[in-house]
Amino acid sequence: MSSRSPSAPDAADAPPLGMSDVKVRAQRSIIALLLRTVGSLGLRVVSSLTLSHLLFPGDYGVFAIVAFTSAMGAFLGDLGLSASLVRQQHEPTQDEITSAFWSHQAFTVFIVGTIVLLAPWLSSTYELGPSGAAMVGTMAIGLFFHSLRVIPIMMLERQLRFPTLARIELIESVAQTAGSILLASLHFGAWSLIGGGLVRGAVGMVLFWAAAGWRPQGTFRWDIVKRLLSFGIWFQLTGIIPAALQGWIPLVVGRMEGKDGVGLVNWATALASVPLAVSSVLTRVAYPAYSRMQEDSAALADYLRTSIRRVSAVLCLAIPFGVIALPPFIPVVFGERWSLASTLVQWFTIEASMLAVQGLLNSQQNASGHARERMYVAITGSLLRFGLGVLAVLHWGIVGVGVSATAVTLTELWFTARLVSRRNPHLSRLEFEVMEPFLTVGALLALAVGCSRLAMGQDGLLVQALVAAGLLTALVLAREATRRGLSLLGELRALVQHLRARRAPP
Template sequence: MTDAEAAEEPFGTVVRRGLGWSFLSSVATRAGTVLSGIVLARLLSPEDYGQFTVALVVLLILANINDLGLEPTLVRWSGRIEEIAPTATSIILGASFLIAGGTFLGAPAIATALGAGDAAGIVRLMAVSVLVNGLFAVPSAMLTRSFLQGRRATADLTGMVVTLGLSIVLAVLGFGAWSLAWGRFVGNIVNGVLLFVFAPARFRPGWSRAVARHVLSAGLPIAGTLLLAVGLMNVDYIVVGRMLGPEALGLYLLAFNLSSWPVSILSVAVARVSVPAFARLQHDPGALRAAFCRSLTLIMAPTTLVGALLAVYALPATRFVYGPGWAAAAGALSFLAILGGLRVAMQLAADVLTAAGKARLTLLIQGGWILALLPALTVGALHGGIRGAGVAHVLVALGVAVPLHLAALATLGIRPLDVLRSARRPAVAGVAAVAVALGAHRLVDGDLATLLVGGLASTATFGIVAWPLVRLLKVTRRQAVPTTSGV
């Protein structure tokens, strides 16, 4: 579907369809990742996971800056995309080549600095993956811009199947950390090729100095924000790896992955629709405020329930799903689950700020957040290991990140009181679910029985308290504007 074709359909219909496909893709991807993680946890050691995590951190950081913020700029561009896409293609390809080349040459030093010198080869493979991301960044933006989440879901799920299948096969054959790396690399290529094939429009490299200045002025603040966001969510890996070693890092990675279920399923799905959808409302402050508040209420309902259950049942969930050898990850998971819920809300706030043209504000927020987080993580890991790192994350999020996001939203007319009212019902339901979960934990023996009985009872309690949200969901479905990111 091109921009012109999308414009012919009702806006709410386009957004709902895009969000549905995006949500389906995120759920399926997360389910596949969980299932493969269960298998891989029994084939690989925490140290294997730790070595791969070092390389993955490098990839995540580079993959979020190699396009210099031009992919999201293309998504929210209000003019004719043909005017800027060729120049953007040239800039992204050039930047990706330079970044990947520098990382490839500096891989040994990077791996050593991150506390896993043996991971240098894997870092080099991830550097090559940056080139793959650069090649297919513009087709990816065109799919998102046109709300073609169905095609994107096909590409993402196919890449996921290749990634997970190859990783498991190589792990069985004894490739250790390399099994994860090669699976990720090959799956990334498959995903990129499909994005290129499915894109509604493709562009050859071109150049215009005026266009380059214009798109870079819009894209670089977004790239800076993304870099800080990725650095923010990976600085803990760096600290844990350097201070506690690859084995502790592997345990921490598993805990963080479990805590990220709400973020992976909800925020990723919503972000692919919310930014272009909110962007269309940026000139109507009242509609933008109403859409954000409804979206926040609806997205925080499932997030709060999942986070509450993970926090209370961290130990039985870890032992049952991944085996007794990973039980030490539960100490960090109890606190990181709380962080996962906060991240979903703050990501939605970042989406609306970016869509409204206030990417520089999110850049300042991320900068302040990471400056506060680095010393807190160091102290937490030093005195409390991976559990201490989880505690530090939550304290900084509550004390620094949440207030900064509230202040930034106020510049759009979204008051802190509006946010609190939107989150009130999910929060009350979450407290009730936690109380029931704790009671079941004390009364029921056995990991599986605890998870089943406590999970079902807590979910039922949450549903009863949160039932009025169903009415809000019905209202949202009847109105085109509020559906921008509300399920």
């Protein structure tokens, strides 16, 4: 049989992108996704403020445990086939896309069936209550919303059509926010979070299929699946194994601190995910863009280095002040019931800023074909998070989750930067460029917070935050004055000038 149907053209139906096209589309994609992110964050603020008064830590704890099971199913059902299609140099054929599509669906059927059968056991193990099994089963069935959208999203991402993706994802966020708030107002508890996610999945699936304009036309072929798995399985294991090991949080924290403790950790993670919203934008664009540039090591190195400098500048100048503001901000805005999570949110926010840069390095590793290397690093980091996390929770309670995670992420960031720099001769000293801003600004943050607490004694949290912010401003300006070459403020000015030049009429 022919490798593809004579009437089946290449799936993308578009000419190959040149290097200049890739850069232009990548920049447009970043802008579109950043605008979407701003809208999504606004919706998240509305959702968090509303749901924090309608739900309780226990509701978030139950949802965190159920969502973990669903997330594992989503990882297992993907197999990394779509990532292989994004990375390959030639445009995917109909046979390749159709083979990947039906593989996703078949494996998702198996995963959903397994989770549904295990639902009663999972509910009793994690003490989810009488409706726990129904929650797990419902979230499992919702995995089809994920599997059915993988291929349409792959097609849009490969052609860097992120403005279209951004519009659809913003509509998804609106649907999820409205659904969750409506159900929470009707006193559905944890079910409101589950229902909002299902509404998002259904709306997104319909819109992604309409945007991609693709229907299964080719022939399913095992040889294609095997070839795609040779890269895809390593790519996907990078997400599966760390996600599985992350299950220690609901298990250990749930046993030691109860469902409320799990809920506080889950809530803190969600609130601290603003830098990760930036990371997800850059990582999504970076992987297909780096994949198209992998044959030009010099251009790829310049693009990666510039991206890291600009992201680090924005995060290192903004995140520390956000960290300082969190203790007085959380109880006033969200209520006293969440004040116990303030310190945890601070640690998660610092970690998230480092993960934003880590995402760029991970994309470069995967795009250059070193997914197996990335997997080994991810597994080692996850094992360290588990081991150190358990010890930290024993000594410091739920705050130990944030302390241990931040320490491991910092180490993983350095090691990944070192591996990437060794693979590309144009990336020498990359690890220093990556680590220096986080280490120096982090030290200044610790000094400012420590001095404010010693100086202000028993004064309120707001006074301490204002004093710490003033001290940090002076320390950062002193650091900038001693810098040689392009400082963080200088990099930020260069970024603003670049954006203005792009917006200027030709």
